[in-house]
Amino acid sequence: MPRPAKAPDLAPVDMELPLWPALVRARRRLEAVRSATGRMATLVGAAAAAAGLFTGQWTGASLLADAALTLIGLGTLRLWKPDGQQRAVASVLYLAPGTSLAALLLAEQMVPGIHPVEALGLTVWTAGTWVMRPAYVGRRMLAPPPPAPAAELATLEEAEVSDHPIAQWWARTVAVKDGAAPGTVLDDIHRTGPKSMRAVIRATTPGRPVPDISIRNLSAAMDIPEDLITIGPVPGRGAGVRLLTIGNPEESEDLATVWDKRIAPAAMPGAVLTSVRAGRPGGAGHTITTTASTTTSTEEDA
Template sequence: MPIALPSIDRIKTAIANTRNTAGRAGTLTGAAVLTASVVTPAATLGLVPAVLSTAAGYWMSVARHGPGVPPWLKGMYLAPTAALTAETIAFQLVPDVHLLEYGAVAVWAGITWWVRPAQFARDQAAKVTPSTGAGEVLPATSVPQIQTTGPLDARLASWWQAAAAVEGGIAPHTWLEQLRVAGPRDWSAQVVAPSGQPVPALSIERLSALINCPPDLIHIGPVAGYGTGRKQVTVGKAAAATDFPSVWAHQVAPTAMPNAQIVRIRRGSTATGHWEEVTAP
């Protein structure tokens, strides 16, 4: 017969209830030690298990969250035991028995029971962002959002930022300019790197895998008039074009002569001397 294991939530609840019960028991024990120390010095020996249990709890509940936990939160966790120790020692230094000593016991027990400083510190420490050093909190990592509505060029630019320009992508820290988009597999754009830096080596194979497009439909080359900080990427029909008007329109004009069009073509052979002029389709 299979044994049903308890859920994670039930285990967490059981651990929380156990900690709560242990904290209440510790408060009652501390109050008993304080009360007894008013009349007998031997009661101060009760501080030993209190200090040891507090040290163990501090290590497991606060210190394990790293140096990102602020000092005041650490001090709050240790405050009940520190106050208990200070009062117990003070009672031994004061001769005779005074009603104020019992008042101090009541104040310590009341604050510890109702405020629960150690529990508050433990819960807050669990929410602290992990850090790399004292006071140096790691910045939250922002994931670029892919735009799914609006103009195609804006949607392509947002996709590039989220899929290609991230750390580990095919072109980290780059962005797209001069976009011309007809569809997911029919577009051209200039890949631009930060000032003074070259565009990372773009691999047709990696871009092909990223956009699920055949490699022979992808063309990557330099941008006329610019250094290695820009590269021209053409995908789809434009990259596969072989006739001169299409090659000019999709691979030459966008970078060398924007908005220029081929209207007539003069073709022929120097060997035969025959030339003709035709209108571009």
């Protein structure tokens, strides 16, 4: 079999190398120093140009310092960087502040006295360099900044959700990100009547309060009238839990209530039950005292 004249090209493989934390921190500090140096150079250049409006004593030194800083920075920018259009554009951007400052300093010496155009040029140079930062933009084109530090997120265990169907529904519908009560769970669910219930709303993040819950949004999610939904504090507890009440709990069906509502109106109008004797006729028994006011006393032997 004849040997191929040229070996086939290998398919490119994209690999993401892990970053060395110490190197990333060093690059981040260097980036901060460069940014602060650029800001300081802008302020010093503005001060030199402002002084040039009144005197030319410092113009020569300012021009030399401007040229030295610009050329040194340009040399570090172009060092070990690939050729191409991007490098040329970055170099022009880096040269813009220094060359424009030099032109402004020379113009101040050519025009006698303080001219409004010179003051306007100083203002434009200072504001434009401070806001647009062309040298900083040019450097970032060739040397991108190090990645920002990843936020250290605390890993919280998922909140335990009760097996109660209402608690499960709450977790799927109400406690979601865009729900009526995000970041909450429903605990201690008790039925207080055919159409009423009571439960405790608890924040999933320990030490954080239950967020403000809109009864209007909760009413829409549960399809229950707003006036039947109440959210308030839990007696003896902090803001991390809230008491949810839905509907009107039925009154307790004690003996006095049954007598007053069902028996007295039909059999003995105006009579109020005060006590009931339970037991066998002629045998031992016990008396159950009610809380109703006394008008007529009756006893029943069971």
